[in-house]
Amino acid sequence: MKWTPLKISLLFIIFLSQLMVLAGFLTYKNLNTVLGSWNKSAHLSVYLKTDILGSERAEIETKIRENQNVQTVEFVDRDKAAKEFQKSFGEYSAGLLTVDELIDLVPETFVVSLKNDLSLLQKVEVFNELIASTKNFSGVDEVSFGGDWLQKFSKLDQTLKSIGTFILAVVLLSVSFLSALMVRILIDDAKAELEVYTLIGATRWFIYKIFLREMLAFVILSLVFSFVTLFGLFIYLKNVFLVRNMTLNFADRLEFLSPQEMIIFAILVGGFIFVSSFISLKTTIQRLNQFSYD
């Protein structure tokens, strides 16, 4: 195969379009997992007053469990809460406070988590219901679920799911159209060549073989280029997030495409380009067989 400027620009365009689709998919996938993990870890804390009666505590728990969307209600007593506090902040509080001293400062809590088939948005609603039904107990000090940011992200989650799917579909369609067009141009460019082949008695399959082999080279090269470029971009961005404290956790969760995803993508793109080149070839050869003499 000879690399003409047309073929190089075709390769570049196919590469760019694949990169676009892949980058879109990768972003979508990672935002989804990040949001998904937020969703899973979303919980409501009901802080109790120190002087609460055991009977009221049981009443509150029953009230919480009445809600059908509640998955688990965990009671964290003072002892446990203090230990946990020590565990997470041990390095900072070392020597300042003992567990015994902490116990008086840390309140007892109910930690409520919801069923996981709920979306973030639905969870926020249920949390608000639970707040309304528990905050009037005299033994309840405070109820909270990190409301503000959760509410914001629940909206993002919803928007992302619908807009993301839509955009991905649009990009996929336009990229398919673009590559079909480029294949068409390439084959039109090779018309003189095709004509010579039909003239000296090449069968259709002989011609298909030559051109499909060329398309295969295109598909493989452009796929390799786009995977490698995407991986480079991914590593670069991950490092950028990793060095910033604020995004460290987020960066930790970022994942590249899995081998299965790459294989599926390669098969889809390769298959599509193959089918569209096959169709263009077929119609071009048919046209040539009628008027190829002049």
Place this chain on the structure above:
Amino acid sequence: MIELKHIYKTYGGELHSLRDLSFTVEQGEFVFLVGPSGAGKTTLFKLISAYEKSSSGDLVVSGHNLKELRVGQVPFFRRQIGFIFQNYKLLKTKSVYENIELPLVILGEKENIRKEKVLEIIEKVGLQDHADQFPDFLSGGEQQRVAIARALIHQPKLIIADEPTGNLDPALSDSMMNLFYEFSKTGITFLVATHDHRLLQNKKARVLSLDKGVLVEDRIA
């Protein structure tokens, strides 16, 4: 080799591009096809090489009745014919050697046999020093000789040449015709359409004259 019986060809309209054409060409004959522009020479070639079907009449080429030829058989039928054109129709992305080799590749010949045959014919057309060059860097006469070598390499039964000397100067035309005559001795049938009446004077050959789609003369000149 070629047998036409009452061949008509129209492209839709009233006008007949070919009208009631009947003649026979025997294996090994050398035939010139002459006539003014629009006489129907190219049209006749299109019918003979199965690019188009006649509107009516019977056309038998090398034992094949072209009316009954199926699309899938056309490539195999064409392998019995070598084509030579005014504009050469070479593959620009392949070298002289590869261009000449192509018909053998299509036939599925083995590498060593291909090499032997290409080297033999490339010397006959005097291009052995240009084997690795690409067509765009050759002169018109050299390109035409590549086209001739390609048309002849697989030893077709019939050579069809449409205005083969159109882009050549008189000296090159003569040397090309001499090549034709030489190969004609091996029993290949030649059908050469031309405007160039000078070519007819070189050798005794059969001349078919067409005018407005009608055969007006069939003589030995």
